[in-house]
Amino acid sequence: MLQLSVLLNQKEEIIKRLNIKHFSAESIINEIEQIDEKRRKTQTELDQLLALSNNYSKEIGQLMGQGKKDEAELKKQEVLRHKDHISELQTQKNQLEEELLALLVKLPNLPSSLVPSGKAAEDNEVVRTGGPDITLYSGAKAHWDLASQYRLIDFELGNKITGAGFPVYLGKGAQLQRALISYFLEKANEQGYLEIQAPLMVNALSGFGTGQLPDKDAQMYHVTEDGFYLIPTAEVPVTNIYRDVTVKEEDFPIKLTGYTPCFRREAGSYGKDVRGLNRLHQFDKVEIVQIAHPENSYRILDEMVEYVESLVKSLGLKYRILRLCGGDMSFASALTYDFEVYSAAQQRWLEVSSVSNFEAFQSNRLKLKYKDKNGKMQFAHTLNGSALALPRIVAALLETYQKEDGIDIPEVLWKYTGWKRIN
């Protein structure tokens, strides 16, 4: 959520920058301006009346103490004259505040100055490409065929138990999942991230804090009976640890990591996008989160990108890093780098990580602050990234390392799997 004071002071600039996200903000901001003005007026008037009535009440108390009941009674009548007006103003003020929030929440975060203008995925900027070139033997298979040939993943079974997009991993398929999770967590620990096991369901306040709610909730499974949401990413519970928290300036940066399954409804997806492991309703992911001093957040974003790159590299996958354009980035992000690995058999790029700086956008919703050197409260910056999401990594691993008689897995995983080859 953008800060109201900033919004009103730099109106033109903000409208211009939101254009990069292809969001026209002018009418919303104008409306905000009007409502805010009404809100201020209402509060000033209300506060004056409350002050008046508080004073009368105090006097009544004193008069009662002195036994001057008649005088007290007169004052009571005086206060009663304003009572209706006070409650009217109070209702009005609450209403205006609600309206204001409802509008504020509609505005996406401002893109940083590095964000390329552009409408869709094709307009993303390739920052760099890395990893080995892959030449497959003729007759190489897509990961879904490999998965069933070696009995690693049973999509049909998941279909039976739950529905499409909930695969069942078996044997070495399941072990590979566990190995990747352990590997990613151990690496994050080495980098100083505190490992967290967080709830897989969150309440609405948490969903609001990180920006999934309101309006963007079509992506989440909703447990209506209890008012909970299944998390679409560990970002939600992990970042919300710091909701309503004032951190000490010297504690920056706060580094957290967590493995969780992620649940996404993915309404409207179809075709080759959802084939095999390409897009699932439930998948595993290790997430890294940082809470940072505003002065350092972009240096930290670079650091996180470097870290994620080291992971992808260590798995020997061909990859590329994209700087997302305004049209392709998320609502809450100021700058996002996506990592894609090459699916050799499908001959397409698959997104396996998204690393973002949200600046103060989430903090403002979370009320996540620190006290600066002058003793003023300021919003912290939040960042997060996948490190990494498993299914597409598995898809790329299977396809990249397939031979005619088996699949070799990267050496870094051996100590977690206990074996080197699928055959």
Added chain:
RNA sequence: GGAGAGAUGGCUGAGCGGUUUAAAGCGGCGGUCUUGAAAACCGUUGUACCGAAAGGUACCGGGGGUUCGAAUCCCUCUCUCUCCGCCA
């Protein structure tokens, strides 16, 4: 799931409906003293909003109500603790 008790500032913990403008202690910050420190003593101590400022308003788990006036009384929700039941 049932019964009972509770939720007060950074922490502990008082608080007959009206000098509560939330006591006191601890902690934090500043100062005096000291070569330095400790001790002692003095002062200070939250957040949000309105206001150019002076100042004002709100906040005692959340929401609502009674009252001229609510931390205090009533309703309701949430959470915590104790006991019982169930259970990995």
